[in-house]
Amino acid sequence: ETGVTQSPTHLIKTRGQQVTLRCSSQSGHNTVSWYQQALGQGPQFIFQYYREEENGRGNFPPRFSGLQFPNYSSELNVNALELDDSALYLCASKGGPDTDTQYFGPGTRLTVL
Amino acid sequence: TQLLEQSPQFLSIQEGENLTVYCNSSSVFSSLQWYRQEPGEGPVLLVTVVTGGEVKKLKRLTFQFGDARKDSSLHITAAQPGDTGLYLCAGPSGNQGGKLIFGQGTELSVKP
Numbered sequence: 001e002t003g004v005t006q007s008p009t010h011l012i013k014t015r016g017q018q019v020t021l022r023c024s025s026q027s028g029h030n031t032v033s034w035y036q037q038a039l040g041q042g043p044q045f046i047f048q049y050y051r052e053e054e055n056g057r058g059n060f061p062p063r064f065s066g067l068q069f070p071n072y073s074s075e076l077n078v079n080a081l082e083l084d085d086s087a088l089y090l091c092a093s094k095g096g097p098d099t100d101t102q103y104f105g106p107g108t109r110l111t112v113l
Numbered sequence: 114t115q116l117l118e119q120s121p122q123f124l125s126i127q128e129g130e131n132l133t134v135y136c137n138s139s140s141v142f143s144s145l146q147w148y149r150q151e152p153g154e155g156p157v158l159l160v161t162v163v164t165g166g167e168v169k170k171l172k173r174l175t176f177q178f179g180d181a182r183k184d185s186s187l188h189i190t191a192a193q194p195g196d197t198g199l200y201l202c203a204g205p206s207g208n209q210g211g212k213l214i215f216g217q218g219t220e221l222s223v224k225p
Contacts, residue, residue, distance in 0.1 A: 041217055042117075043213075090156070100143075
């Protein structure tokens with residue numbers, strides 16, 4: 001059984017640029033959630049994808065968008081990067097949209113200069 | 114707004130000591146989860162507590178869910194350096210399916 005994988009592991013961008021982060025869900029999991037974790041904080045829910053559609057969203061602006069593909073993998077896109085977007089971005093997968101137990105990937109560390 | 118507050122935020126102890134981490138809310142949660150996160154890694158689920166008053170044990174770790182399902186605690190007996198990490202409690206949002214609400218975490222350092 002393959003766990004949740006994310007790419008890239010680290011990324012450095014400058015303010016105003018756009019970034020795409022990728023996540024492959026655990027085998028058999030059809031739901032993917034994305035979280036932002038600032039340094040010294042707990043993760044904050046960005047959104048969840050189920051059956052290729054957004055299925056719940058946290059308090060993040062529209063420049064945070066996502067996609068889910070037929071194989072359940074997912075992308076997080078962030079436009080017009082701001083310095084405060086610097087964080088660890090975590091992807092989590094689970095077996096269904098209402099399942100509480102989810103499994104996290106190792107994260108992508110994004111630095112915005 | 115559902116919030117989870119953890120205390121303490123930082124804890125530095127010697128190997129062999131006992132410790133307790135608290136996770137409190139003014140809201141009722143249907144369940145609470147505890148995760149451990151190491152630097153450069155994602156959170157790893159340790160336990161889920163579902164029933165008010167429930168106690169679960171995982172080797173030297175004891176987890177308790179409050180009777181009113183508004184709080185939880187994690188007690189570690191005879192801490193070891195391998196217990197070092199960020200401990201996070203989290204609970205499902207009551208009105209937004211799929212969303213997990215996390216506490217801000219407790220950074221534990223166990224020195225040999």
